[in-house]
Amino acid sequence: MSESSYYRDHWLTVEPERLAAYEELFRWRPQQEPLLAPAQLAPGQRVADYGCGPGHLAVELARRVGPGGHVHALDLNAEFVRRTRARAEAEGVADRLTVHPITSDGIPPLPALDRIVCKNVMEYVPDAAATLAEFRRVLPPGGLAHVIDSDWGLLAVEPLGEARTAELLAAARHAYRTPQIGRQLHRLFRRAGFRDVQVQVLASPDLKGYMAPVVWNLVGYARASGKLAPALLDAIVADVKRAIEAEEYLLLLPQFLVTGTA
Ligand SMILES: C[S@@+](CC[C@H](N)C(=O)[O-])C[C@H]1O[C@@H](n2cnc3c(N)ncnc32)[C@H](O)[C@@H]1O
Secondary structure, three states, rough: HHHHHEEEEEHHHHOHHHHHHHHHHHOHHHHHHHHHHOOOOOOOOOOEEEEOOHHHHHHHHHHHHOOOOEEEEEEEEEEHHHHHHHHHHOOHHHHHHEEEEOOOOOOOOOOOOOOOEEOOOOOOOOHHHHHHHHHHHHHHOOOOOEEEEOOOHHHHOOOOHHHHHHHHHHHHHOOOOOOOOOHHHHHHHHHHOOEEEEHHHEEEEEEEOOOHHHHHHHHHHHHHHHOHHHHHHHHHHHHHHHHHHHOEEEEEEEEEEEEEEE
16 A cells, blocks of 8 residues: 555555454444534434444444434445445344445435534545535535544553654554544634534543554554564554553543534
């Protein structure tokens, strides 16, 4: 994969270990409820889930809109599209969840939407301003866009400390188009023409290791870049595993929640 398009290419083909990591990382957990609260979801709504990944969130959205609503889940990865369809079938919501494979960064023609939800995707799109303009274009007046995203400049991982975390992020930089998207979202929402833009930041530390796949992914991206010695990356993995065992681990990756009304 070329370094200049890696941020997109690494989503077109996702290797089995990362697929397994995402199944775990993106499993919907009740404690994530505050992430969705600003979207003001309700039965009967028509909701797009832009960049749906393996489909855990799309299924959760389908439960919330109920049998009278509909979810349109979009993704550019064929395996995620397949998994989201299979998950909707298995969870009994396939009648109200349509999965759309996409190849470009636009939104294909869809029935009128009430909401667009986009979680941990905006950091990867080629042009976040253009994607938000697209959300603004397809939402009718009064429709709401709700974007949830990280800001990698605020990542804390113990026991790695400041220097090793910074080194790891620098070596994995090519995997993100806009790694500090979190802090930029409110400005981009306003520029895209959204009104009543609201921003919240949620920061819950993971002390158990369920977010450790974030580190394994960073290590994988750094390995692919060849920018850090393999022994140093192996030591990072070993130290994080040891810290989880010893209950000395902490991972904090603040999530920016930004909503705007069309
Ligand atoms: C970190 S995953 C998040 C998945 C899901 N939203 C969730 O939180 O469970 C990022 C997702 O964005 C998708 N993606 C990456 N670039 C994209 C783009 N330009 N347009 C749409 N989806 C994209 C990937 O295929 C992947 O499914």
